[in-house]
Amino acid sequence: MIRRLLLWLPFALGAVLFAAFWAGLHHPDDHVIASKMVGQALPDFETRTAMQGQGAPRAAQFHGGKPRLLNVFASWCVPCAQEGQMLMRLKAAGAQIDGVAVHDTQADLARFLAENGNPYASVGLDIDGRAQMALGSTGVPETFVVDGQGRIVHQQIGAVTEADMPTLLAKLGIRP
Amino acid sequence: MNRISASLATLMLLAATPVAGLDYADESLPDPQQEAKAVQLMDSLRCVVCQGQPISGSNAGLAGDMRRLVRERIAAGDSPEQVRAWLVNRYGDWISFQPQVKPATAPLWLIPLLAVLAGSWLASRRLVHRKR
Known part of the structure; x- marks a missing residue:
């Protein structure tokens, strides 16, 4: 009896493998890649000053004791324009938001901010995507919450919407 | 005087651009051995934008940034595995086609x-x- 069952074992294993491959084929292979930097110290990143009279954001500024936002965006990015009003509301609620503009130019950025409003305390130009890679960011827009000790505590992937506001405000320690 | 300073500024700008304007996102390193190492590494790194492709064969902007990063780090003397580890620390194991033991x-x-x-x-x- 046991020998009979043993004879069927390879067939059963084959069937299980087949089912696994079949399921894998029909499961869209599209992962959201969250940054592994969440929970770690905000890495040093270098950007160029985007607006005259303002410095570029630096990691060292994020140790002030108060949670802050670091928004990765670009003037050429449509959802970034859409999340503008949400960022303005966060700013109005008392959040400090700094921006990293990826693959952008001063002129395009100035036009973008004039059209969509400027919620940023400072913006840095990330010409080569170096700051974006240092943060483990895969696209725009993304928003990082950095606690007062310079540690990344949250990553929002994609545009900030109404539904994300309570989470972001809570992480910032702001009562709605 | 203004003209002289303008042409001086142009000259300085030219001097500030990298040698022969090489952008390592799409151009080889001058040292063929280093370039071979870089290409081998780029073939085994996943583009995080178009996820079925390695960064060596992707047109995504971020893939170009990663190729530039790989070439610059290898030219600076980093080993391919050090560069891979740097990226894995930020994006996770998923970015490497080569499974870690x-x-x-x-x-x-x-x-x-x-x-x-x-x-x-x-x-x-x-x-x-x-x-x-």
Whole structure:
């Protein structure tokens, strides 16, 4: 009896493998890649000053004791324009938001901010995507919450919407 | 005077651009050995934008940034595995097509080994039976 069952074992294993491959084929292979930097110290990143009279954001500024936002965006990015009003509301609620503009130019950025409003305390130009890679960011827009000790505590992937506001405000320690 | 300072500024701008304007996102390193190392690494790194492709074959902007990063780090003397580790620390194991050896991935190496052992044990038993 046991020998009979043993004879069927390879067939059963084959069937299980087949089912696994079949399921894998029909499961869209599209992962959201969250940054592994969440929970770690905000890495040093270098950007160029985007607006005259303002410095570029630096990691060292994020140790002030108060949670802050670091928004990765670009003037050429449509959802970034859409999340503008949400960022303005966060700013109005008392959040400090700094921006990293990826693959952008001063002129395009100035036009973008004039059209969509400027919620940023400072913006840095990330010409080569170096700051974006240092943060483990895969696209725009993304928003990082950095606690007062310079540690990344949250990553929002994609545009900030109404539904994300309570989470972001809570992480910032702001009562709605 | 203004003209002179303008042309001086142009000259300085030209001097500030990298040698011969090489952008390592799309151009080879001058040292063929380093370039070979860089290409081998780029072939085994996943583009995080178009995820089926390695960064060596992707047109995504971020893939270009990663190629530039890989070439610059290798030119600066980093080993390919150091560069891979830097990226894995930020984007996770998913970015590398080459699985890392660690407890969670051990079955990848152990299962084939176990299968061969079990198979040869089964085969040897059958052969012994036949001889009788």
